[in-house]
Amino acid sequence: MQKSDDVLLEETQKGNKKSFELLIIKYEKQIFNLIFNFTKERDIVPELAQETFLKAFRSIKSFKGNSSFYTWLRRIAINNSINYLHARNHFSLDSDSDENNFFRNLSDNKFGTPENNILFEETTFVVREALDSLPERLRAILLLREFEDISYDEIAEILKCPVGTVRSRLFHARRLLKEKLEPFM
Amino acid sequence: MSCFEYQELISGYLDDELSKEELKGLLVHLEACQSCKKNLTTLISQKEKLVSLRAIPSGPIPDLSFAQRVIEKITQGDPHPKTKKSPFNLSQFINLLVFPIKKPFYAGVFSFLILIGVLTGVFLENFITHHEQNKLLSVYALQDKKHFQETAQLVSVEDEKKAIVFHHVASSSFETLANEPSLLKYTAYTTATDHQK
Numbered sequence: 001m002q003k004s005d006d007v008l009l010e011e012t013q014k015g016n017k018k019s020f021e022l023l024i025i026k027y028e029k030q031i032f033n034l035i036f037n038f039t040k041e042r043d044i045v046p047e048l049a050q051e052t053f054l055k056a057f058r059s060i061k062s063f064k065g066n067s068s069f070y071t072w073l074r075r076i077a078i079n080n081s082i083n084y085l086h087a088r089n090h091f092s093l094d095s096d097s098d099e100n101n102f103f104r105n106l107s108d109n110k111f112g113t114p115e116n117n118i119l120f121e122e123t124t125f126v127v128r129e130a131l132d133s134l135p136e137r138l139r140a141i142l143l144l145r146e147f148e149d150i151s152y153d154e155i156a157e158i159l160k161c162p163v164g165t166v167r168s169r170l171f172h173a174r175r176l177l178k179e180k181l182e183p184f185m
Numbered sequence: 186m187s188c189f190e191y192q193e194l195i196s197g198y199l200d201d202e203l204s205k206e207e208l209k210g211l212l213v214h215l216e217a218c219q220s221c222k223k224n225l226t227t228l229i230s231q232k233e234k235l236v237s238l239r240a241i242p243s244g245p246i247p248d249l250s251f252a253q254r255v256i257e258k259i260t261q262g263d264p265h266p267k268t269k270k271s272p273f274n275l276s277q278f279i280n281l282l283v284f285p286i287k288k289p290f291y292a293g294v295f296s297f298l299i300l301i302g303v304l305t306g307v308f309l310e311n312f313i314t315h316h317e318q319n320k321l322l323s324v325y326a327l328q329d330k331k332h333f334q335e336t337a338q339l340v341s342v343e344d345e346k347k348a349i350v351f352h353h354v355a356s357s358s359f360e361t362l363a364n365e366p367s368l369l370k371y372t373a374y375t376t377a378t379d380h381q382k
Contacts, residue, residue, distance in 0.1 A: 017260065021256050024255055025252045028247040028251055029242065032244045032246065037243070042244070045244055046245070049247065049251070050251075050254070050255055050258065054258060054262075057255075124241065127234045146239070147236075152202050168193060170196050171193040174199075174232075178227060
Protein backbone atom coordinates (compact mmCIF):
# COMPACT_ATOMS: atom_id res chain seq x y z
CA MET A 1 0.00 0.00 0.00
CA GLN A 2 1.30 3.43 -0.96
CA LYS A 3 2.17 5.80 1.88
CA SER A 4 -0.06 8.82 2.27
CA ASP A 5 2.90 11.17 1.78
CA ASP A 6 3.70 9.50 -1.54
CA VAL A 7 0.12 9.88 -2.72
CA LEU A 8 0.05 13.54 -1.70
CA LEU A 9 3.39 14.07 -3.38
CA GLU A 10 2.23 12.55 -6.63
CA GLU A 11 -0.82 14.76 -6.59
CA THR A 12 1.28 17.83 -5.78
CA GLN A 13 3.63 17.01 -8.64
CA LYS A 14 0.59 17.05 -10.91
CA GLY A 15 -0.14 20.57 -9.63
CA ASN A 16 -2.74 19.77 -6.98
CA LYS A 17 -2.22 22.50 -4.36
CA LYS A 18 -4.75 21.00 -1.94
CA SER A 19 -2.50 17.97 -1.57
CA PHE A 20 0.45 20.20 -0.84
CA GLU A 21 -1.61 22.05 1.76
CA LEU A 22 -2.09 18.75 3.57
CA LEU A 23 1.66 18.15 3.53
CA ILE A 24 2.23 21.63 4.97
CA ILE A 25 -0.27 21.00 7.75
CA LYS A 26 1.46 17.72 8.55
CA TYR A 27 4.99 19.12 8.80
CA GLU A 28 4.64 22.81 9.65
CA LYS A 29 5.25 22.31 13.38
CA GLN A 30 8.45 20.36 12.84
CA ILE A 31 9.70 22.93 10.38
CA PHE A 32 8.87 25.83 12.72
CA ASN A 33 10.70 24.07 15.54
CA LEU A 34 13.72 23.24 13.40
CA ILE A 35 14.07 26.82 12.16
CA PHE A 36 13.69 28.21 15.66
CA ASN A 37 16.36 25.83 16.99
CA PHE A 38 18.79 27.23 14.45
CA THR A 39 17.89 30.91 14.45
CA LYS A 40 16.59 31.41 17.98
CA GLU A 41 14.45 34.22 16.61
CA ARG A 42 10.72 33.72 17.00
CA ASP A 43 9.76 36.52 14.64
CA ILE A 44 11.69 35.22 11.68
CA VAL A 45 10.41 31.64 11.96
CA PRO A 46 7.08 32.02 10.05
CA GLU A 47 8.85 33.85 7.24
CA LEU A 48 11.59 31.25 6.85
CA ALA A 49 9.06 28.44 7.16
CA GLN A 50 6.94 29.96 4.42
CA GLU A 51 10.03 30.33 2.23
CA THR A 52 10.86 26.68 2.90
CA PHE A 53 7.46 25.45 1.75
CA LEU A 54 7.46 27.75 -1.28
CA LYS A 55 10.87 26.46 -2.34
CA ALA A 56 9.69 22.89 -1.80
CA PHE A 57 6.63 23.44 -3.98
CA ARG A 58 8.62 25.10 -6.75
CA SER A 59 11.09 22.24 -6.91
CA ILE A 60 8.65 19.43 -6.11
CA LYS A 61 9.01 17.96 -9.60
CA SER A 62 12.73 17.42 -9.01
CA PHE A 63 12.00 15.34 -5.89
CA LYS A 64 12.82 11.77 -6.94
CA GLY A 65 11.81 9.98 -3.76
CA ASN A 66 15.33 8.85 -2.81
CA SER A 67 14.56 9.96 0.75
CA SER A 68 11.35 10.65 2.62
CA PHE A 69 9.52 13.87 1.85
CA TYR A 70 10.26 15.18 5.34
CA THR A 71 14.00 14.50 4.99
CA TRP A 72 13.97 16.48 1.75
CA LEU A 73 11.86 19.27 3.22
CA ARG A 74 14.05 19.41 6.33
CA ARG A 75 17.13 19.87 4.17
CA ILE A 76 15.53 22.89 2.52
CA ALA A 77 14.63 24.30 5.95
CA ILE A 78 18.17 23.73 7.26
CA ASN A 79 19.73 25.42 4.24
CA ASN A 80 17.32 28.32 4.63
CA SER A 81 18.21 28.68 8.30
CA ILE A 82 21.96 28.46 7.67
CA ASN A 83 21.67 31.02 4.87
CA TYR A 84 19.75 33.29 7.20
CA LEU A 85 22.44 32.97 9.87
CA HIS A 86 25.10 33.76 7.27
CA ALA A 87 23.16 36.81 6.10
CA ARG A 88 22.74 37.94 9.69
CA ASN A 89 26.55 37.82 9.99
CA HIS A 90 26.33 35.85 13.19
CA PHE A 91 27.31 32.59 11.67
CA SER A 92 30.84 31.69 10.87
CA LEU A 93 32.79 28.51 11.29
CA ASP A 94 35.67 30.61 12.59
CA SER A 95 33.76 32.94 14.87
CA ASP A 96 34.18 32.69 18.62
CA SER A 97 32.43 35.95 19.40
CA ASP A 98 29.67 34.48 21.52
CA GLU A 99 31.82 31.92 23.29
CA ASN A 100 31.40 33.58 26.68
CA ASN A 101 27.66 33.98 26.77
CA PHE A 102 27.14 30.89 28.85
CA PHE A 103 23.95 31.01 30.82
CA ARG A 104 23.60 34.72 30.18
CA ASN A 105 19.86 34.30 30.06
CA LEU A 106 19.49 31.53 32.58
CA SER A 107 17.22 33.60 34.78
CA ASP A 108 15.04 34.67 31.84
CA ASN A 109 12.13 32.65 30.75
CA LYS A 110 12.92 31.78 27.14
CA PHE A 111 10.13 29.32 26.69
CA GLY A 112 7.33 31.81 26.43
CA THR A 113 4.50 30.89 28.74
CA PRO A 114 4.61 29.91 32.41
CA GLU A 115 2.61 26.78 31.50
CA ASN A 116 5.40 25.66 29.20
CA ASN A 117 7.91 26.38 31.90
CA ILE A 118 6.17 24.04 34.29
CA LEU A 119 6.25 21.28 31.70
CA PHE A 120 9.99 21.43 31.33
CA GLU A 121 11.99 19.54 33.86
CA GLU A 122 14.83 21.47 35.34
CA THR A 123 17.46 19.29 33.72
CA THR A 124 15.91 19.75 30.32
CA PHE A 125 15.82 23.48 30.87
CA VAL A 126 19.43 23.58 31.89
CA VAL A 127 20.55 21.45 28.93
CA ARG A 128 18.57 23.65 26.56
CA GLU A 129 20.10 26.78 28.02
CA ALA A 130 23.58 25.28 27.82
CA LEU A 131 22.98 24.34 24.20
CA ASP A 132 21.67 27.79 23.34
CA SER A 133 24.66 29.41 24.97
CA LEU A 134 27.09 27.63 22.66
CA PRO A 135 28.69 29.62 19.86
CA GLU A 136 26.41 29.48 16.85
CA ARG A 137 28.83 27.45 14.72
CA LEU A 138 29.04 24.76 17.42
CA ARG A 139 25.35 24.83 18.26
CA ALA A 140 24.39 24.43 14.59
CA ILE A 141 26.63 21.42 14.14
CA LEU A 142 25.34 19.81 17.33
CA LEU A 143 21.74 20.42 16.26
CA LEU A 144 22.39 18.84 12.87
CA ARG A 145 23.85 15.78 14.53
CA GLU A 146 21.75 15.30 17.68
CA PHE A 147 18.43 16.82 16.69
CA GLU A 148 18.32 16.00 13.01
CA ASP A 149 20.45 12.85 13.10
CA ILE A 150 22.39 13.84 9.99
CA SER A 151 25.59 12.03 9.00
CA TYR A 152 29.02 13.69 9.00
CA ASP A 153 29.13 13.62 5.20
CA GLU A 154 25.83 15.41 4.89
CA ILE A 155 26.70 17.95 7.58
CA ALA A 156 29.92 18.69 5.68
CA GLU A 157 27.84 19.23 2.56
CA ILE A 158 25.39 21.54 4.32
CA LEU A 159 28.07 23.61 6.05
CA LYS A 160 30.39 23.45 3.05
CA CYS A 161 33.38 22.24 5.04
CA PRO A 162 35.53 19.08 5.17
CA VAL A 163 34.29 16.01 7.07
CA GLY A 164 37.34 16.30 9.35
CA THR A 165 36.17 19.76 10.39
CA VAL A 166 32.73 18.38 11.19
CA ARG A 167 34.28 15.74 13.44
CA SER A 168 36.53 18.15 15.27
CA ARG A 169 33.75 20.77 15.64
CA LEU A 170 31.44 18.17 17.13
CA PHE A 171 34.13 17.17 19.55
CA HIS A 172 34.65 20.80 20.60
CA ALA A 173 30.90 21.38 20.87
CA ARG A 174 30.47 18.37 23.13
CA ARG A 175 33.46 19.28 25.24
CA LEU A 176 32.20 22.81 25.75
CA LEU A 177 28.69 21.61 26.50
CA LYS A 178 30.08 19.16 29.03
CA GLU A 179 32.00 21.95 30.77
CA LYS A 180 28.89 24.08 30.92
CA LEU A 181 26.74 21.29 32.29
CA GLU A 182 29.24 19.91 34.78
CA PRO A 183 28.13 22.09 37.74
CA PHE A 184 24.54 20.94 37.24
CA MET A 185 25.14 17.21 36.79
CA MET B 186 48.07 9.39 21.03
CA SER B 187 47.16 11.53 24.02
CA CYS B 188 43.92 11.33 26.00
CA PHE B 189 42.88 14.63 24.39
CA GLU B 190 43.13 13.04 20.96
CA TYR B 191 41.15 10.02 22.15
CA GLN B 192 38.39 12.42 23.27
CA GLU B 193 37.79 13.28 19.63
CA LEU B 194 37.57 9.59 18.83
CA ILE B 195 35.05 9.15 21.64
CA SER B 196 32.92 11.86 20.07
CA GLY B 197 33.15 10.08 16.70
CA TYR B 198 32.32 6.79 18.40
CA LEU B 199 29.09 8.30 19.79
CA ASP B 200 28.05 9.10 16.23
CA ASP B 201 29.18 5.75 14.84
CA GLU B 202 31.56 7.57 12.53
CA LEU B 203 34.86 5.84 13.29
CA SER B 204 36.90 3.66 10.97
CA LYS B 205 37.60 0.09 12.00
CA GLU B 206 41.20 0.96 12.91
CA GLU B 207 40.16 3.99 14.96
CA LEU B 208 37.57 1.94 16.82
CA LYS B 209 40.10 -0.78 17.64
CA GLY B 210 42.59 1.81 18.88
CA LEU B 211 39.95 3.50 21.03
CA LEU B 212 38.81 0.24 22.62
CA VAL B 213 42.39 -0.64 23.54
CA HIS B 214 42.86 2.82 25.09
CA LEU B 215 39.57 2.70 27.00
CA GLU B 216 40.55 -0.55 28.63
CA ALA B 217 43.62 1.11 30.05
CA CYS B 218 42.35 4.67 30.74
CA GLN B 219 39.72 5.16 33.43
CA SER B 220 39.53 8.91 32.83
CA CYS B 221 38.54 8.46 29.16
CA LYS B 222 36.12 5.71 30.13
CA LYS B 223 34.44 8.10 32.58
CA ASN B 224 34.34 10.77 29.91
CA LEU B 225 32.66 8.34 27.51
CA THR B 226 29.95 7.64 30.11
CA THR B 227 29.38 11.37 30.66
CA LEU B 228 29.17 12.09 26.93
CA ILE B 229 26.69 9.24 26.40
CA SER B 230 24.49 10.66 29.13
CA GLN B 231 24.82 14.15 27.64
CA LYS B 232 23.88 12.85 24.20
CA GLU B 233 20.80 11.14 25.63
CA LYS B 234 19.70 14.40 27.22
CA LEU B 235 20.20 16.30 23.99
CA VAL B 236 18.31 13.72 21.98
CA SER B 237 15.45 13.89 24.46
CA LEU B 238 15.17 17.62 23.75
CA ARG B 239 14.25 16.80 20.17
CA ALA B 240 10.76 15.83 21.14
CA ILE B 241 10.15 19.00 23.16
CA PRO B 242 9.12 21.85 20.89
CA SER B 243 10.52 25.19 21.92
CA GLY B 244 9.76 27.29 18.87
CA PRO B 245 6.65 29.26 17.98
CA ILE B 246 3.59 27.30 16.89
CA PRO B 247 2.21 28.00 13.42
CA ASP B 248 -1.21 29.61 13.39
CA LEU B 249 -4.18 27.79 11.87
CA SER B 250 -4.06 29.68 8.59
CA PHE B 251 -0.33 29.24 7.92
CA ALA B 252 -0.78 26.46 5.35
CA GLN B 253 -3.56 28.39 3.63
CA ARG B 254 -1.36 31.49 3.38
CA VAL B 255 1.44 29.48 1.79
CA ILE B 256 -0.98 28.08 -0.79
CA GLU B 257 -2.26 31.60 -1.52
CA LYS B 258 1.31 32.75 -2.01
CA ILE B 259 1.93 29.84 -4.39
CA THR B 260 -1.22 30.67 -6.34
CA GLN B 261 -0.21 34.35 -6.62
CA GLY B 262 3.17 33.41 -8.05
CA ASP B 263 1.87 30.62 -10.29
CA PRO B 264 -1.05 31.80 -12.47
CA HIS B 265 -1.27 28.45 -14.32
CA PRO B 266 1.15 29.34 -17.13
CA LYS B 267 0.29 26.14 -19.02
CA THR B 268 -3.39 26.93 -19.36
CA LYS B 269 -3.30 30.71 -19.83
CA LYS B 270 -2.19 32.18 -23.10
CA SER B 271 0.45 34.83 -22.64
CA PRO B 272 -0.50 38.19 -24.17
CA PHE B 273 1.27 39.44 -27.30
CA ASN B 274 4.61 40.91 -26.38
CA LEU B 275 6.23 43.17 -28.98
CA SER B 276 9.73 42.91 -27.54
CA GLN B 277 9.50 39.10 -27.49
CA PHE B 278 8.30 39.15 -31.09
CA ILE B 279 11.20 41.40 -32.18
CA ASN B 280 13.56 39.23 -30.26
CA LEU B 281 12.20 36.19 -32.08
CA LEU B 282 12.76 37.88 -35.41
CA VAL B 283 16.29 38.97 -34.57
CA PHE B 284 17.30 35.76 -32.80
CA PRO B 285 14.96 33.15 -34.22
CA ILE B 286 17.10 30.16 -33.27
CA LYS B 287 17.47 29.64 -29.59
CA LYS B 288 17.18 25.94 -29.11
CA PRO B 289 19.26 23.12 -30.56
CA PHE B 290 16.16 21.44 -31.99
CA TYR B 291 15.19 24.49 -34.02
CA ALA B 292 18.81 25.00 -35.04
CA GLY B 293 18.86 21.42 -36.34
CA VAL B 294 15.64 21.87 -38.29
CA PHE B 295 16.90 25.15 -39.72
CA SER B 296 20.20 23.57 -40.80
CA PHE B 297 18.34 20.69 -42.41
CA LEU B 298 16.16 23.08 -44.39
CA ILE B 299 19.24 25.01 -45.56
CA LEU B 300 20.85 21.72 -46.67
CA ILE B 301 17.73 20.66 -48.56
CA GLY B 302 17.62 24.12 -50.15
CA VAL B 303 21.21 23.89 -51.32
CA LEU B 304 20.80 20.33 -52.64
CA THR B 305 17.63 21.11 -54.57
CA GLY B 306 19.07 24.33 -55.94
CA VAL B 307 16.45 26.62 -54.49
CA PHE B 308 19.07 29.14 -53.47
CA LEU B 309 20.73 29.10 -56.90
CA GLU B 310 17.44 29.72 -58.65
CA ASN B 311 18.03 26.78 -60.99
CA PHE B 312 14.80 25.20 -59.92
CA ILE B 313 12.01 24.76 -62.41
CA THR B 314 8.53 23.73 -61.36
CA HIS B 315 6.65 21.05 -63.25
CA HIS B 316 4.30 23.68 -64.52
CA GLU B 317 7.13 25.80 -65.89
CA GLN B 318 8.85 22.78 -67.33
CA ASN B 319 5.70 21.72 -69.17
CA LYS B 320 5.34 25.20 -70.53
CA LEU B 321 8.90 25.19 -71.76
CA LEU B 322 8.54 21.78 -73.31
CA SER B 323 5.39 22.69 -75.17
CA VAL B 324 6.84 25.99 -76.43
CA TYR B 325 10.04 24.33 -77.47
CA ALA B 326 8.38 21.32 -79.04
CA LEU B 327 6.39 23.58 -81.27
CA GLN B 328 9.47 25.49 -82.38
CA ASP B 329 12.22 22.95 -82.79
CA LYS B 330 11.29 19.30 -82.73
CA LYS B 331 14.66 18.23 -84.06
CA HIS B 332 16.63 19.72 -81.19
CA PHE B 333 14.16 18.33 -78.71
CA GLN B 334 14.72 14.82 -80.02
CA GLU B 335 18.48 15.23 -79.58
CA THR B 336 18.20 16.52 -76.04
CA ALA B 337 15.72 13.80 -75.08
CA GLN B 338 18.60 11.36 -75.11
CA LEU B 339 20.08 13.00 -72.06
CA VAL B 340 19.72 10.91 -68.95
CA SER B 341 19.52 13.57 -66.26
CA VAL B 342 16.23 15.37 -65.98
CA GLU B 343 18.07 18.42 -64.72
CA ASP B 344 20.40 18.42 -67.74
CA GLU B 345 17.44 17.82 -69.97
CA LYS B 346 15.71 20.89 -68.60
CA LYS B 347 18.79 23.01 -69.06
CA ALA B 348 19.32 21.71 -72.57
CA ILE B 349 15.74 22.42 -73.50
CA VAL B 350 15.98 25.95 -72.20
CA PHE B 351 19.32 26.57 -73.84
CA HIS B 352 18.21 25.34 -77.25
CA HIS B 353 15.00 27.20 -76.99
CA VAL B 354 16.71 30.44 -76.12
CA ALA B 355 19.32 29.93 -78.80
CA SER B 356 16.74 29.32 -81.45
CA SER B 357 13.98 31.63 -80.29
CA SER B 358 13.25 34.99 -81.65
CA PHE B 359 12.94 37.99 -79.35
CA GLU B 360 9.17 37.93 -79.80
CA THR B 361 8.96 34.36 -78.57
CA LEU B 362 10.90 35.20 -75.44
CA ALA B 363 8.77 38.25 -74.82
CA ASN B 364 5.64 36.14 -75.10
CA GLU B 365 6.96 33.61 -72.65
CA PRO B 366 8.39 35.59 -69.66
CA SER B 367 9.26 32.45 -67.74
CA LEU B 368 11.94 31.76 -70.33
CA LEU B 369 13.67 35.07 -69.69
CA LYS B 370 14.23 34.02 -66.12
CA TYR B 371 16.44 31.13 -67.20
CA THR B 372 18.26 32.73 -70.09
CA ALA B 373 21.23 34.01 -68.20
CA TYR B 374 21.60 30.85 -66.14
CA THR B 375 21.43 28.36 -69.00
CA THR B 376 23.84 30.39 -71.08
CA ALA B 377 26.32 30.60 -68.23
CA THR B 378 26.03 26.88 -67.52
CA ASP B 379 26.60 26.03 -71.10
CA HIS B 380 29.75 28.18 -71.25
CA GLN B 381 31.13 26.40 -68.20
CA LYS B 382 30.67 23.05 -69.91
